[in-house]
Amino acid sequence: MSGLLRQPVLWLAIGAVLVAGTSFVVGHGNEPAAAPRGDTLSATDLGTQVRRFAAGLHDDARYRAPRQSERRQLLSALRALAAGDSERAEDEAAELGFTVRTGTDERTGRRYGLAVNPKGERGWGWYLVDLSAPVRLAVEVPHPNFDLHTEEIGLALYRAVPGSLLMVAGTHRRVDDGAGDVAHRTDSMFHAVASDIAGRGLPQVQLHGFHDDNLPDVDVVVSPGAADPDDAVSRVADRIDDADLRVCRSWRGDCGRLEGTTNVQGRDAARQGTTFVHVEISRSVRDDRDDWSALVRAMADAELD
Known part of the structure; x- marks a missing residue:
């Protein structure tokens, strides 16, 4: 069993969030969400979507x-969606122009x-919540x-780890001179959800890509971002090494400007x-399904929780 699944995190929905000084609470619990009312749960090709x-x-x-x-309202809709109240989720999200649906992967x-x-x-984003298990990992x-x-x-990693949020x-x-770059903006819906994830103690894996010419002898760069590496980050790098992919660890050496x-x-x-x-994933790995599938398996096997 994946190390990610060994210690369930008691969190189901998008929880108590602090965004730009505004606090609001949404649901959480020990059990998976009940089936939404009126949901036919038809099989859906999420990959195509x-x-x-x-x-x-x-x-x-x-x-x-x-x-x-608007951030408050979408997070309330996500709370309702995760709790199985699809009608409420649809009503609240529709006021923002969002479409909400449920189904079976x-x-x-x-x-x-x-x-x-x-x-x-x-x-403002595409948010996929696994309703079959308590949320324990955010894939970004x-x-x-x-x-x-x-x-x-990202979808492959979501599928590999039950209880993921994608x-x-x-x-x-590059929209609007970089205003749409959510990795470097705190005023996005994406950041609001990610901040809540961090507040709930849940691990995040954020996926990026780089051109091979930037680091020609590296397949994957692993970094803890602004923090010092914890054991979980180190284990991710080790598992990727085990998959015969060349890893640059930002805490051990120079990985260019990809940390x-x-x-x-x-x-x-x-x-x-x-x-x-x-x-950070090289273009060669991202273009090769076998290589990135091996990368996904390695990340799913890491003990992040």
Whole structure:
């Protein structure tokens, strides 16, 4: 069994969150969410959905950051979704333009809840919650359609670890002169959810990509972001080594400018004392399904909780 599954974290929904000085509480508990009312739980190809979502993000799109009230409302909708109240989730999210749906992942057979950002200026994300187990890991994709294939790798890791939450940014990194770069902005919906994850003591794995020319002798860069490496971060690097992928550990040597020390989710996790694993993946590995599948298995086997 994956080391990630050895000590369940008693958290199901998006919990008590502090965003820009505003505190609000959402549900949590020991048990998986009940089946949402009226849910047919039809099998769904999540891989096709996330690829289409990422492919639709462009650097010339309109974008505005969400207001505090909008962050509160989406997080309330996510609470309802995780608790099995899909009707309430749909109502609250619809006011923001989000689409909410539930179903069964055809690959794993596990139930999920999905909230997808609307088109237009509110590029606020794609949030996939495993409803079959308490949430214990956040998998984060901040640069879809820029760090190519990271959304596929993120979905594969979500599937490999029951109880995962997959977060995919809803905007291209270069939108509005970088305003859409959620890894370096604290005013995004993505950061609001990630900050709550850190506050609940849950580990985060954030996936990025780099060009081979930047570090030609490296396949993967592993970093704790702004913090010192804890045992969990070290184990991730060790498992990747075991998968015969070449690893650069930021705490042991120079990994170029790929350590993620300015990443705002990493800084927030360091402030809150929780595990944050910043993973940079070479283009060659991201283009090779066998290689990135081996990477996913390695990360899933690491003891993050």
